[in-house]
Amino acid sequence: MKLTKDKFKEDYQRLLTELYSLDIKDSEVSEQYFTLGNLIRTYASNDWKNTNESYLKKGEKQIYYFSMEFLLGRMLKSNLLNLDILEVVQKGLQEFGIHLENLIEFEVDPGLGNGGLGRLAACFMDSMATCAIPGHGNGIRYKYGLFKQKFVNGYQMEIPEHWLRNGNIWEVRRLNKAVTVRFYGNVWLENSSGRLVPRYENEEAVLAVPYDTPIIGYNEQTVNTLRLWSAEMHPQDESHEYGAFLKQQSQIENISEVLYPDDSYYDGRLLRLKQEYFFVSAGIQSIIRRFKKKDLPISHLSEEVAIHINDTHPALCVPELMRILLDDEGMDWESAWDLTKKVLSYTNHTIMSEALEKWPIDMMSTLLPRIHQIICEIDQRYAADMRYRYDDHMIERTRIIEGGHIKMAHLAIIGSHSINGVAKLHTDILKEKVLHDFYLIFPSKFNNKTNGITQRRWLLLSNEPLRQFIDSKIGSNWEVNPTDLTNLKAFQNDEDTLFKLAQIKKLNKQRFADYVKRTMNLTLNPDAIFDVQVKRLHAYKRQLLNLLHILSLYFKLKENPNAYIYPRVFIFGAKAAPSYMYAKQIIKLINSVAHMINHDHHIGDKLKIVFVENYSVSLAERIIPAADVSEQISLASKEASGTGNMKLMLNGAVTVATLDGANVEIRDQVGPDNIIIFGLTDKEVYQYYHDGSYHAYDYYIHNPILHRVLNALIDGTIPGIEIEGQDIFDSLVKYGDEYFVLRDFEDYRLAQEKVDQIYRDTLRWQKMALLNIAGAGIFSSDYTVLQYAKEIWDVSAKSTQD
Ligand code: 26W
Numbered sequence: 001m002k003l004t005k006d007k008f009k010e011d012y013q014r015l016l017t018e019l020y021s022l023d024i025k026d027s028e029v030s031e032q033y034f035t036l037g038n039l040i041r042t043y044a045s046n047d048w049k050n051t052n053e054s055y056l057k058k059g060e061k062q063i064y065y066f067s068m069e070f071l072l073g074r075m076l077k078s079n080l081l082n083l084d085i086l087e088v089v090q091k092g093l094q095e096f097g098i099h100l101e102n103l104i105e106f107e108v109d110p111g112l113g114n115g116g117l118g119r120l121a122a123c124f125m126d127s128m129a130t131c132a133i134p135g136h137g138n139g140i141r142y143k144y145g146l147f148k149q150k151f152v153n154g155y156q157m158e159i160p161e162h163w164l165r166n167g168n169i170w171e172v173r174r175l176n177k178a179v180t181v182r183f184y185g186n187v188w189l190e191n192s193s194g195r196l197v198p199r200y201e202n203e204e205a206v207l208a209v210p211y212d213t214p215i216i217g218y219n220e221q222t223v224n225t226l227r228l229w230s231a232e233m234h235p236q237d238e239s240h241e242y243g244a245f246l247k248q249q250s251q252i253e254n255i256s257e258v259l260y261p262d263d264s265y266y267d268g269r270l271l272r273l274k275q276e277y278f279f280v281s282a283g284i285q286s287i288i289r290r291f292k293k294k295d296l297p298i299s300h301l302s303e304e305v306a307i308h309i310n311d312t313h314p315a316l317c318v319p320e321l322m323r324i325l326l327d328d329e330g331m332d333w334e335s336a337w338d339l340t341k342k343v344l345s346y347t348n349h350t351i352m353s354e355a356l357e358k359w360p361i362d363m364m365s366t367l368l369p370r371i372h373q374i375i376c377e378i379d380q381r382y383a384a385d386m387r388y389r390y391d392d393h394m395i396e397r398t399r400i401i402e403g404g405h406i407k408m409a410h411l412a413i414i415g416s417h418s419i420n421g422v423a424k425l426h427t428d429i430l431k432e433k434v435l436h437d438f439y440l441i442f443p444s445k446f447n448n449k450t451n452g453i454t455q456r457r458w459l460l461l462s463n464e465p466l467r468q469f470i471d472s473k474i475g476s477n478w479e480v481n482p483t484d485l486t487n488l489k490a491f492q493n494d495e496d497t498l499f500k501l502a503q504i505k506k507l508n509k510q511r512f513a514d515y516v517k518r519t520m521n522l523t524l525n526p527d528a529i530f531d532v533q534v535k536r537l538h539a540y541k542r543q544l545l546n547l548l549h550i551l552s553l554y555f556k557l558k559e560n561p562n563a564y565i566y567p568r569v570f571i572f573g574a575k576a577a578p579s580y581m582y583a584k585q586i587i588k589l590i591n592s593v594a595h596m597i598n599h600d601h602h603i604g605d606k607l608k609i610v611f612v613e614n615y616s617v618s619l620a621e622r623i624i625p626a627a628d629v630s631e632q633i634s635l636a637s638k639e640a641s642g643t644g645n646m647k648l649m650l651n652g653a654v655t656v657a658t659l660d661g662a663n664v665e666i667r668d669q670v671g672p673d674n675i676i677i678f679g680l681t682d683k684e685v686y687q688y689y690h691d692g693s694y695h696a697y698d699y700y701i702h703n704p705i706l707h708r709v710l711n712a713l714i715d716g717t718i719p720g721i722e723i724e725g726q727d728i729f730d731s732l733v734k735y736g737d738e739y740f741v742l743r744d745f746e747d748y749r750l751a752q753e754k755v756d757q758i759y760r761d762t763l764r765w766q767k768m769a770l771l772n773i774a775g776a777g778i779f780s781s782d783y784t785v786l787q788y789a790k791e792i793w794d795v796s797a798k799s800t801q802d
Contacts (some may be wrong), residue, residue: 068309
């Protein structure tokens, strides 16, 4: 938008006084922040209105992205950037003596997601708006986001995150758009003039109230909407006796109270199922309402609407859409089923079997009786349809209801026209292993959409020095056409460029070191290698492998203080699910090792470990620009894609990786000389499973370095480590080492020696860094959503890039 500095200053001054009856000189950060937020909203409001109006046109297909999580991160700066007023506002505020940076830091980082899946949804929202795709987000407005992590004596403690305490400047409550969602009760079918209609009694009605957040595109016109639902008591119930009223109220409000802190681990609690149906039903009802404004017959739904199911959490979209088409719209089963499949598509984000949702049939029939009936009918018709084509075993393995449970992935696959994995390798594993039966039955439904990240948040906003540098080399078109970053390759042998790149990295490392000094009172040497592993704590991600290697370096230095080791700072950020004991033990172990090494005067600057508390989007924005090394070391076949790997390469980190998830595609982009690959391949892992020939104990016995390191877990070497050391030791040496940590240790150690070697040659290292930046463009979520639009949602984007 066009905004001059003087106009901004005038607007700002006036609004601050209107809102708070204060003069700027007497205002505080909170008032300054809310004033700016309000102003941004007014600046975006016309585009938001126009975008919404244009979306009501017939034939303008709308995309609805259903996700249990949207991990947006702070929005003040990104909104300013996307409105193209960041500089004007910064300068204007400066003249009032206000530092924009302070207002940015004042905003709470809304943690409405656990990790990769939720952050991906947020990147997609940014990219859809930027690419002018009519994309709406649909989710839950949790009152409490992901817990705040504190370390107490090295242990993780969880503290509730009341992110709404100061209000939320970006959302609009739209009570007039509220809908009713029904739970429990009895349902039966009655014959009404030749058609079976459901009759209900004794249901619990919950009011779903939408809160809309504008998603501003980086393109001067599109403002999309993220709609998050909040559960409230129905007005009709407010006449109850007071005690009963309060009880019922808290039961209802519980639905949108808190985000489940589970990541890749399924915990079948009733409240979770309630949450899933709540936002699915509310979302679909509001979609149908909007569709009806177009005045078209319901049979046109699939031309006007696509609904995407982000992992299985919203898979109840299948029976819910069926319910509405059958019961409310009076369609026959076949037509409703056809339409449902055309409208819906599904993404799988994990192959970990413990993450696959299965709901007990009793729970479903009690909580959602009509939905349960519909699921049973879908299941029976599926089995009947398949009977002539496949044997009984195949049908049993693929049907929805089995062993008293409803398998949500099966429901999603059977009820939609597309299922995709999130990286090439992941999709291949789905096709060949995890969902092989379905691949045989529905080969054409399967497709791959490799994940992506928005280069706006993960470079333009978070790494301004690098952005300016890139602009000075190749211009700024890469900001909307990120594969233009390949133009940087022209500079790969230009010493000047490479030294400048090294300087920028150093600057970012110094900035992060200052932050660590301020918040943790730990001094870091910015000339050391900054080696980063930031992601959820999970055994398959193998933070433990990283830690065992650190211990090996430590012992090497203890034995020989002059050992040839380039100074390193190991940076960890990770939350563990509160009930995941093993992951929490690893957190304690990392913290104790950090304490031991950081306080060892003989080690000094040579090794440091920083485990940042409460890893979040805003911390990622601080850490990633400062990374030299990106740790992507999951056991091959287990990480569906990863997206941190993409963010780190985009910021010039060199990846140490297994051939897992999108790491494979990163290697293909940068070439084998510019990434350090180690470890088992997915094929080798499957081979081990097949012949059961892995014996972790042998590695413990035969590798002296590993032997020494593992013994340290149980011999009292690490102060503060007792039971957890033994448990972790046992998991590796005694109980089979499920994730092949010991098998990959030596190879990993050698990979790290390579890092140590190459880093000493600044030009060689920076060339690798540059080629990583140059190769990162393809991993923009702009391209990813354009592929979803074209190949899954069947909609052409009015891309700003053509
Ligand atoms: C029901 C429990 C539960 C909760 C969350 C099961 C599964 C999940 C998510 C699917 C876990 C997740 O975030 N997966 C990650 O998704 C990213 C985006 O596609 C990928 O990059 C990561 O590799 C994958 O682990």
